[in-house]
Amino acid sequence: MADTATTLPPARSQPRLDPRGVLTRYGAWVALALLILFNLAFTPNFATWQTLNVNLTQVCSIVIVGVGMTLVIATGGIDLSVGSLMAIAGALAPLIFLGNLFPLPHPYVGIALAFVVPVLVAGAFGWFNGWLITRLRIQPIIATLVLFIAGRGIAQVMTNGNLQVFKVPEFQYIGLGRLFGLPFQAVLMVVIVLAAAWMLKRTVFGRQILAVGGNERAARLSGIPVVSVKRRVYMISGLLSGIAGLIVIARNSAADANLVGLGMELDAIAAVAVGGTLLTGGRATVIGTLVGALIIQLVRYTLLANGVPDAAALIAKAAIIVLAVWVQRQGRS
């Protein structure tokens, strides 16, 4: 992948192509291309705006959360709390713009705050994850399990467990609006993916993320601020979860603390794994995560469009994950 942010820039000196290497490096792209070709040939009405929009809107929130997850996994960690943080952001936003939390001087103030505050709150919770991991030295899977469990509880307490239904077009632009004929959320997704891929590849922070994941002790002895790198990464994961939470409630015109972001952590991890990021840290590709999420989504769509029930699609999804991780392992040996 030309824009893969692994620690190895594309080899300049070795024009030789080794088929196994090609498969592991470009496997995800090949799979995506095959899926598209298959659909073009067999699925009726595949090459339409409608299909594109449906698939993009389905995949946006997974990709946005997956970007944060990629960064977290690149440091050798994991974030299980993303779905719960989506629920918190999703519960908080309507409370703000409906004026249930505090009186609003003007509706637009409420809408502006409804974008900013929930995302920042989710980011703060993400930072808290990082604090648990770096200060109390709790393993990431346990530390983020805390908010995985408590986060949804917090969201339900905030709303008394009520479903919040609303119709506020200005706010819902983030989930329903269009920019240049494309869903706004898809544009947002692409911007986030490109920004993160660039950050991982070109900036000191990005390289330090990979150094921490590649060998934490060596990174620390080289003066890399390991603690701050980790806290920032979990905070980014929180912020992105917050944005994804807003998109989901805007799309549904309703916020249900029980459902927003349910199972998201696993979808995001699956996208990261299929995309080619090393789950032990040190090697990561944000673009890969995008491709991974697209593959999972497209397989599901393909099966549904061809009359296979959703339950069977889940099995197909699992099979893809196994296949992707297996292909990656081939490249490691």
Added chain:
Amino acid sequence: MTPLLSMREIDKRFAGVPALVSASLEVGRGEVHALIGQNGAGKSTMIKILTGYYTKDAGEILFDGRPVEFSSPQDAQRSGISTIYQEINLVPYRSVTENICLGRERRRFGLLDWRAMHAEAEALLARFDIHIDVRRPLMAYPTAVQQMVAIARAIGFEARLVIMDEPTSSLDEKEVEVLFDVIRQLKQVGVSVIFVSHKLDELYAVCDRITIMRDGRTVRVAEMSELSKLDLITAMLGRELDRVLHDAAAHRAAAASQDALLKVAHLAVGRKVRDVSFDIRPGEIVGLAGLLGSGRTESARVVFGADRAEAGTVDFGSVHEPAAEPAEAIRAGMGFLSEDRKLEGIIPDMSVRENLILALMPQLARRGIVDDARSREIVDRFIQRLGIRCSGPEQPIRELSGGNQQKVLLARWLCMNPRLLILDEPTRGIDVGAKAEILNLVRELAGQGLGVLMISSELEEVVEAASRIFVLRDGRSVAELTGDQVSEQAVMAAMAHGHDQPEEMAHG
């Protein structure tokens, strides 16, 4: 009788770079065969091809007269070729028995027969004169014992050929003797041994024949008894040893009268460091000597901020207390080469370039964005200056030999222009040639004003390089040796008995 092992005209390339060129190796039955060469000479590649870890590009391997090609180290092991690696490939959390019987557990009625396995483990270790509780976890024992367990495990497989890759690197003298006894015992029952080591005395003590490799070729095969040390080193390096034994007197005198660059007083941390004091002047190489466990490494780590001090002061420039984090020490102008290259040095997935500029990166960046062009310039310069052998700056560092990895890590600090460099076992697991190169470089840098704190288990090396030596014993500094006092005998005497005036140096 045919030789037990015969590898002929082996070729191997990695990404187009030749690692082995028509290399050969022949080991007789019941023979202890030395395999030696500089890092990158192809020893490890040769062994990995033999054991099926790599596949060869060309050539043939005959084992017991029959052509073989093993598909994996396990496959080789089933055929009677066991390998003991430098690193201990065992499971530290499990019991000694479990480690020894791993992969060939005894079963009885479908359940594990613990009694039989414990008995087997004990019997096996008894051959090595090790009597320990095999029910306890492996990590409860010192590294040296763990290494012996690894050896016992390998030989327990009724091996016909045992490959020992630097088996003595973490053993003390007595354990080395035990190992040699084991090797002689193996020889008697007809087991052959390939012995890889950089310690020449060991080779002469235990080996029958020797194969010397250089640049991927076999350059010399000889009876050990007919080869002089000088011939051996010459064959290995391919040139005369002109500057290897460099006269250190020049810079010993130079650093005499300056103010201290680093001053450490009454340092204490945990049980290993109780009262350590020493100082370094600019341009001076100071040795920190002591037996294993005397607190050498632990003291250095505290100075660098890698561990927290419980008491004591560290004066370095404007800083007057021990650094809280390595980042702080680095900002003040320190560098630290860890003794464990793999665990604390390299980032294996990253390239030579990124490993080299790891510490420098923030300074190379403009507004947080890495300046790749500038980084390449710097990296190219250091690759050339230190003679780092790699296919290019973008080659993953894990593909480099140990000596070249070490040079990259040294360059990681040199490119920072430090005022003080702490070298913890800078030549561990490195061949004679690279060793001399690194030591010469350190001297040259000291000549330009760099202060160096050097820790090494090789007394000879410290004595040769350092102008002053502080000797530690049981976590306390017990002697300071200067000028004419610096000799191996003096250091050993201090290690053993301490100095008669330890008070004086605590303030010096």
